[in-house]
Amino acid sequence: MSLCRDGLETQVVSRTVSVFVDESDGLLQLANALDWQCVADLALPDLQQTAKGYWWRGRQLHLRTHLGVLVLQCLVKETDRGIERRIRQTPLYQVFCGYGGGPSWKCPDHTKIETFRNRLRPTTHKQLGDYVLQVAQARGFADPTWMDLDSTVQEAHIAYPSDAQLLRKLAQKGAKVLAFLKKAKTPDVPPALHIDLEAITRKGQEYFFLAKNTAIERRRAIFRAYHTLVKHQLKPLLAFLLILSPQAYGALPWHVRQAMNTLTSHGGRYVLDVAHFIRTHTIKPDKLLSFHCFEVVCIRKGKVGKENEFGREFPHPFHLYGCPHERQAESPPRDRRTCRHLRRGRHGGGRHGQRLLFSDEYPEGPPSGH
Numbered sequence: 001m002s003l004c005r006d007g008l009e010t011q012v013v014s015r016t017v018s019v020f021v022d023e024s025d026g027l028l029q030l031a032n033a034l035d036w037q038c039v040a041d042l043a044l045p046d047l048q049q050t051a052k053g054y055w056w057r058g059r060q061l062h063l064r065t066h067l068g069v070l071v072l073q074c075l076v077k078e079t080d081r082g083i084e085r086r087i088r089q090t091p092l093y094q095v096f097c098g099y100g101g102g103p104s105w106k107c108p109d110h111t112k113i114e115t116f117r118n119r120l121r122p123t124t125h126k127q128l129g130d131y132v133l134q135v136a137q138a139r140g141f142a143d144p145t146w147m148d149l150d151s152t153v154q155e156a157h158i159a160y161p162s163d164a165q166l167l168r169k170l171a172q173k174g175a176k177v178l179a180f181l182k183k184a185k186t187p188d189v190p191p192a193l194h195i196d197l198e199a200i201t202r203k204g205q206e207y208f209f210l211a212k213n214t215a216i217e218r219r220r221a222i223f224r225a226y227h228t229l230v231k232h233q234l235k236p237l238l239a240f241l242l243i244l245s246p247q248a249y250g251a252l253p254w255h256v257r258q259a260m261n262t263l264t265s266h267g268g269r270y271v272l273d274v275a276h277f278i279r280t281h282t283i284k285p286d287k288l289l290s291f292h293c294f295e296v297v298c299i300r301k302g303k304v305g306k307e308n309e310f311g312r313e314f315p316h317p318f319h320l321y322g323c324p325h326e327r328q329a330e331s332p333p334r335d336r337r338t339c340r341h342l343r344r345g346r347h348g349g350g351r352h353g354q355r356l357l358f359s360d361e362y363p364e365g366p367p368s369g370h
C-alpha cells in the first residue's frame with residue numbers, strides 16, 4: 001500500500017459542503033410518518049396562552065422546527081445547548097427539524113428551545129409522547145410487546161430535612177404569625193400567648209452541637225426535651241388559630257394567611273409524626289419532610305455516596321425501538337445485562353431503548369435555566 005501525503009500541511013478554511021440526505025434513513029422515515037399538523041394541534045392550546053393574550057402578534061414561531069427539535073431532543077437525550085450544536089452540525093437532524101420546508105429555516109437558539117418547552121404543560125408533553133409512541137408502533141419503529149422500566153429521582157430544592165431544623169422553622173413560623181397578630185391588634189388574642197424563641201434556639205443548638213461520640217441515650221433524651229418544648233410552645237397558638245373568626249382571617253395579608261395555613265394544616269401533624277419517631281424510633285411512611293414541598297419523600301436506591309435522596313420518583317418506560325428493516329424477528333433477550341445495553345443503545349442490530357416521554361424529568365415543567 002502506497003502512502004499519500006497530500007493535505008498534511010493544508011490549513012482548514014471555511015467552505016460549503018453539499019451532503020445528500022436519503023429519505024430511507026430511519027429518522028426521516030419517522031418524520032414522514034408523523035402527522036405534524038396533528039402534533040401542532042396538540043401543542044396549540046398551550047402556545048396560545050400568552051401573558052398579554054395576543055398570541056397572533058409578534059415574530060413568527062416556526063412550529064414545524066420547534067416540534068421537530070422537541071421530538072429529536074427526546075430521542076438523542078441532549079441538553080438544550082447540545083441539541084442546538086448537533087442540529088447545526090448534522091444535516092440529517094436539520095432535515096428532520098424541517099429544513100427545506102420553508103424559505104427562512106434556521107436552527108433555533110438554545111434559549112428559544114427552552115422557552116418553547118416551558119410553554120407546554122405536562123399533560124401536553126404526555127399527549128405528544130403518546131402520539132409519537134402510537135405512530136412508532138403502527139409503522140413498526142417500536143415493539144409494544146417488549147418494555148423495560150427504569151426510574152429516576154427528581155430531587156427537591158430543599159435543605160436536608162432534619163427534625164431539629166424543621167421544629168425550629170415551625171416555631172419561627174408560629175412566632176412570626178403571633179407577632180403580626182399582636183401588632184395588628186387582632187381581637188381575642190390572649191395577652192399571655194407567647195413563644196419563647198430564645199429557649200427553643202438554645203435547646204436546638206444543644207442538640208445540634210452534640211459531639212459525634214455522644215451516647216445515643218443522651219442524644220435521644222435531649223431531642224425529646226427539645227420536642228416537648230416546641231410542642232408546649234405551639235399548642236396554645238394552634239388552638240387559638242383554629243378558632244379565629246373568618247372575618248379576622250380574611251383581613252390578614254396573604255403571607256400571614258399562608259403561614260397560618262401551614263401551622264394549622266401541617267404543624268400539628270408534623271409534631272405528632274416526630275413524637276411517633278421518639279416513641280418507636282421508626283419514621284412514619286407519610287411523615288412530612290418539608291413545609292412547602294409536601295410530596296417529597298425519602299428514597300433509597302443504594303447509590304454510593306447518596307444513601308438518602310429527597311424528592312419524587314418517576315418511572316421511565318423503554319420500548320424496543322429501531323428501523324423496521326434493522327430489527328430482527330426473534331424476541332429480545334430478557335436478561336439484565338442485555339436490558340441495560342438496550343437502554344443505553346449499545347446493542348447491535350439497530351435496537352435502541354428509546355424513552356418516548358418528553359417531560360418525565362420535570363412533571364411541572366422544567367425549571368428556568370435548565
